[in-house]
Amino acid sequence: MAQYDYDLFTIGAGSGGVRASRMSASFGARVAVAEERYLGGTCVNVGCIPKKLLVYAAHYGEDFADAAGFGWTVEDPRLDWTKLIANKDKEIKRLNGVYRTILGDSGVKILDGHAEILDPHTVTLDGKKMTAKYILVAVGGWPVVPKLPGSEHAITSNEAFYLASLPKRVIIVGGGYIGVEFAGIFHGLGAHTIQLYRGKSFLRGFDDDIRTTLAAEMLKRGIDLRFEADIRRIDKDGEILHATLTDGSVVESEQILYATGRLPKTDNLGLENAGVGLSEIGAVVVDEYSQSNVESIYAIGDCTDRMMLTPVAIAEGMAVANMLFNNKPTRPRYLNVPTAVFSAPNCGTVGLTEAEARERNFKVDIYRTFYKPLRHTLTGRDERTMMKLVVDQTTDKVLGCHMVGPDAGEIVQGLAIALNCGATKTQFDATIGIHPTAAEEFVTMRSKVA
Numbered sequence: 001m002a003q004y005d006y007d008l009f010t011i012g013a014g015s016g017g018v019r020a021s022r023m024s025a026s027f028g029a030r031v032a033v034a035e036e037r038y039l040g041g042t043c044v045n046v047g048c049i050p051k052k053l054l055v056y057a058a059h060y061g062e063d064f065a066d067a068a069g070f071g072w073t074v075e076d077p078r079l080d081w082t083k084l085i086a087n088k089d090k091e092i093k094r095l096n097g098v099y100r101t102i103l104g105d106s107g108v109k110i111l112d113g114h115a116e117i118l119d120p121h122t123v124t125l126d127g128k129k130m131t132a133k134y135i136l137v138a139v140g141g142w143p144v145v146p147k148l149p150g151s152e153h154a155i156t157s158n159e160a161f162y163l164a165s166l167p168k169r170v171i172i173v174g175g176g177y178i179g180v181e182f183a184g185i186f187h188g189l190g191a192h193t194i195q196l197y198r199g200k201s202f203l204r205g206f207d208d209d210i211r212t213t214l215a216a217e218m219l220k221r222g223i224d225l226r227f228e229a230d231i232r233r234i235d236k237d238g239e240i241l242h243a244t245l246t247d248g249s250v251v252e253s254e255q256i257l258y259a260t261g262r263l264p265k266t267d268n269l270g271l272e273n274a275g276v277g278l279s280e281i282g283a284v285v286v287d288e289y290s291q292s293n294v295e296s297i298y299a300i301g302d303c304t305d306r307m308m309l310t311p312v313a314i315a316e317g318m319a320v321a322n323m324l325f326n327n328k329p330t331r332p333r334y335l336n337v338p339t340a341v342f343s344a345p346n347c348g349t350v351g352l353t354e355a356e357a358r359e360r361n362f363k364v365d366i367y368r369t370f371y372k373p374l375r376h377t378l379t380g381r382d383e384r385t386m387m388k389l390v391v392d393q394t395t396d397k398v399l400g401c402h403m404v405g406p407d408a409g410e411i412v413q414g415l416a417i418a419l420n421c422g423a424t425k426t427q428f429d430a431t432i433g434i435h436p437t438a439a440e441e442f443v444t445m446r447s448k449v450a
């Protein structure tokens, strides 16, 4: 008889947990996954997918306006927010079902409810104890709203996806990618949008040319973007929120969305019962193989505070499954992880920023282009695309590619492969472009700007 009820007990059926569970089952492991809220986790329910659907919705506003330049007459376009949210919810429900099916078909036992760890091999769910050879913590993260007077009136991205109506005016606090994306969404859908960020420039960690170009483009579009600005207190008067800013001014809005960060969701999980080491912010401390300080307990995804991205959580989940049940110890690669910001316009980035390359003592050549996209020659929209290459002078290797402009994420995904293959600037230059596209600019930049 088996010593444990399961070979693997996964806590959390989000991006990482689902992949690890499915793969482990496919390698012959007996797997259970506990999920307390929604199958598919943050990405499917209140993250990437609904966010991107709202980004698409927001783009229509501009597209209707731009169509006139191409001879179209579009009369009185109006948004039905309730319909948009209902359609989005329908799609998410469908995806929840898809996840239930693929987990079930893989032979993974789905347990609905809140799981807690009792000891290195025991988990409890709704009072039922179960044992497992390995426990995988894949509980994700949760948004945090800073404590300030009236902050209980604010919402986070979680609630933004389910608002009963589109706010006429919205204030977004925070300068990370989620805040920037929601600024584009609300503005594009027609809300008067203010974005506040307490620092000098948002999107910390992105290349400075992305940060400055995107800020300029957002301002041009009409988003009221304010740096070195924050909220001191919030007062509610009926349906209206009065935000007192750090400069003493008071701004009214129907909603205030805090996108000021997410923390690992490791409370009420019993990690302390097993002696699992946590970082200062409550992230499970793991090694390169996602193993915690307790031999039988692994952790992946947002709860480990490495790179909070769905494909990274998935890669970590695959690696754990490969190691535990496929005899293939695998360390996920964190080099050249491409990422996009679905802002208005989009940003895409892979590899080192110019600042990072210089900090690491690379001697770099910088190639950069700003141009008006072909489409806007007829729309008349004053929008610029920015593309940039950071190149190592010594080896000629392209260290980083950065872009602000339509489809930046789609374009940079392909470039990430080139960077992972160690492509040089000479090889970029030897590649024939596809004309006329934006992407071809990445293989036709000839003049160094620095």
Ligand SMILES: Cc1cc2nc3c(=O)[nH]c(=O)nc-3n(C[C@H](O)[C@H](O)[C@H](O)COP(=O)(O)OP(=O)(O)OC[C@H]3O[C@@H](n4cnc5c(N)ncnc54)[C@H](O)[C@@H]3O)c2cc1C
Binding pocket: 011, 012, 013, 014, 015, 016, 017, 034, 035, 036, 037, 038, 039, 040, 041, 042, 043, 044, 046, 047, 048, 049, 051, 113, 114, 115, 116, 138, 139, 140, 141, 157, 178, 265, 268, 269, 300, 301, 302, 303, 307, 308, 309, 310, 311, 313
């Ligand atoms: C608004 C927003 C937009 C985003 N956009 C993108 C994007 O465009 N691209 C991208 O790559 N990433 C994006 N992300 C990040 C991405 O969603 C996360 O990195 C990813 O979901 C992390 O996966 P995970 O498996 O670690 O955790 P999650 O997907 O969060 O899953 C954790 C699961 O564990 C469950 N759980 C927690 N505790 C317990 C418990 N005790 N018992 C049972 N179940 C439990 C939770 O209910 C949840 O379902 C976005 C995130 C947000 C919030």
